[in-house]
Amino acid sequence: MNETEPMNEAEPAPPRPERRDAAENRQRILQTALDLFERHGVEQVSMNQIATEAKIGPGTLYRRYRNKSELCLDLIKDNLVQVFDDIEAYLEENRNDSPTVRLRGLIVLFMRFREKKAQLLIGVEDASSQNRPKSRTKGPLYNELHDMLVELLDEIARDAARDGDGQIPPNSIFKADMLLMAMSSDAYFFQREVRGYTSEQIVEQLCLTFIPLA
Numbered sequence: 001m002n003e004t005e006p007m008n009e010a011e012p013a014p015p016r017p018e019r020r021d022a023a024e025n026r027q028r029i030l031q032t033a034l035d036l037f038e039r040h041g042v043e044q045v046s047m048n049q050i051a052t053e054a055k056i057g058p059g060t061l062y063r064r065y066r067n068k069s070e071l072c073l074d075l076i077k078d079n080l081v082q083v084f085d086d087i088e089a090y091l092e093e094n095r096n097d098s099p100t101v102r103l104r105g106l107i108v109l110f111m112r113f114r115e116k117k118a119q120l121l122i123g124v125e126d127a128s129s130q131n132r133p134k135s136r137t138k139g140p141l142y143n144e145l146h147d148m149l150v151e152l153l154d155e156i157a158r159d160a161a162r163d164g165d166g167q168i169p170p171n172s173i174f175k176a177d178m179l180l181m182a183m184s185s186d187a188y189f190f191q192r193e194v195r196g197y198t199s200e201q202i203v204e205q206l207c208l209t210f211i212p213l214a
Contacts, residue, residue: 028054033071042123072123083113099155104207115199122185149176179210
């Protein structure tokens, strides 16, 4: 090596592989939790119950997951990556469609995902409610969806301004917040179980409420 050539900085060491026993504990925890959630629902299952069923100590469980929200997020993270990939692919493939059409497609895709992974999404969304009233911040799922919605709602507002209909368009950030509240687990299950709407009817009502008529 040339003496005047600076030495390369040492590259960071690769992450240490997970120990075999730790990996086995993780898989046992996840499978046990998933079985219990499917049988009883996320809200009815405690962390101690998961530890007992998985035949591990509570300390082992809490060292890996501080609460059920973190556990649910680990269970669903691959599905979350896939649904956001699907949404981004849909928006790209239909970029020439109007923003109202693309917004409807986004709502349909996410609400289908909610129906399929309803219990785990309850657990993930609980992360925000557990912090109240100390914090009103939202998690990464909420924030990523919110950014997508605001972008589409801004497009709709710009189109309305070009049409010159004289109406003041609603604030996109506020409207995205309200739409996400309407798409939350609490709202979804209230409409399903109390109002008696099907998932398809809920999607249709969301679109009629939040997407302006062409």
